[in-house]
Amino acid sequence: MKTSFFIVVILAIAGLILLQGTPVSESMQTKGSFYPSEVRKVIDTKCYGCHSAQGQSKDARNALMWDSLPNLNKSRMVATLDEIVKELRKNGMPPAGVVKKYPEMKLQNAESKILQSWAVSKADSLLR
Amino acid sequence: MKTLKVILLAVIVLFIVIQFIPSGIPENKPENEKNISKSSLVTGPVLDHLRNSCFDCHSDQVQFPWYAKVAPSSWLLADHINEGKESLNFSGWEDYSKREKIGFLQKIKDEVESGNMPLKSYLLIHRDAKLSSEDILSLSKWTEAAMAKIVE
Numbered sequence: 001m002k003t004s005f006f007i008v009v010i011l012a013i014a015g016l017i018l019l020q021g022t023p024v025s026e027s028m029q030t031k032g033s034f035y036p037s038e039v040r041k042v043i044d045t046k047c048y049g050c051h052s053a054q055g056q057s058k059d060a061r062n063a064l065m066w067d068s069l070p071n072l073n074k075s076r077m078v079a080t081l082d083e084i085v086k087e088l089r090k091n092g093m094p095p096a097g098v099v100k101k102y103p104e105m106k107l108q109n110a111e112s113k114i115l116q117s118w119a120v121s122k123a124d125s126l127l128r
Numbered sequence: 129m130k131t132l133k134v135i136l137l138a139v140i141v142l143f144i145v146i147q148f149i150p151s152g153i154p155e156n157k158p159e160n161e162k163n164i165s166k167s168s169l170v171t172g173p174v175l176d177h178l179r180n181s182c183f184d185c186h187s188d189q190v191q192f193p194w195y196a197k198v199a200p201s202s203w204l205l206a207d208h209i210n211e212g213k214e215s216l217n218f219s220g221w222e223d224y225s226k227r228e229k230i231g232f233l234q235k236i237k238d239e240v241e242s243g244n245m246p247l248k249s250y251l252l253i254h255r256d257a258k259l260s261s262e263d264i265l266s267l268s269k270w271t272e273a274a275m276a277k278i279v280e
Contacts, residue, residue, distance in 0.1 A: 123227040
């Protein structure tokens with residue numbers, strides 16, 4: 001009797017933990033497949049601060065939100081990817097003002113290349 | 129009185145001298161098959177709007193005003209046209225990839241809807257290039273349709 005009570009309690013706790021865990025792990029998974037880990041790493045360290053819900057600048061949020069990019073319709077997504085490529089090619093991001101204030105935010109050439117080739121191939125795969 | 133004459137003469141001489149500095153105004157080229165006008169994406173009055181309101185800075189078919197031949201206004205014009213063509217040239221539309229085309233179409237929509245384009249300074253002199261709200265709507269609908277066509 002006592003054992004079965006314990007089992008029920010343990011199952012209930014386990015169920016609660018799983019339920020709480022589900023949405024988080026699911027969104028991580030979608031992001032994981034959309035953004036390869038090396039891309040995600042660059043975004044998280046150099047871009048996410050402004051281009052996410054936590055960003056201070058409205059312009060930055062209007063121009064690009066990494067979290068909503070995967071949910072855009074096809075043409076908007078391609079257009080945004082193209083904008084990313086263009087911006088990176090002219091070394092436009094992060095803005096000079098930000099880099100001046102926080103030199104560690106400067107996008108290294110290798111990092112820029114990672115983002116660019118990802119954006120190009122992502123767009124190409126959508127247009128195939 | 130004499131100084132005034134000297135200054136006037138200096139201004140005239142300077143004006144004549146600067147006419148010999150190359151303005152950097154790009155040369156027009158005849159329209160070829162790469163022009164957006166030949167694209168199946170363009171329909172109806174859209175081409176007229178593009179020609180009328182965009183081509184003067186975003187194509188190799190610029191309608192040059194008389195002051196394009198006179199320095200220093202020619203320098204300003206050269207800057208605008210070269211900058212415009214560098215970001216988007218409708219005369220070389222077919223050289224752009226599908227991705228770039230979609231990027232441009234989205235940008236055209238945003239720029240026209242927000243009233244950023246055509247530039248205010250350009251409209252000041254070219255009143256007929258102003259897009260009415262119906263023109264803007266038709267251009268905006270066209271960009272949507274054209275993007276959908278490319279994505280298909």
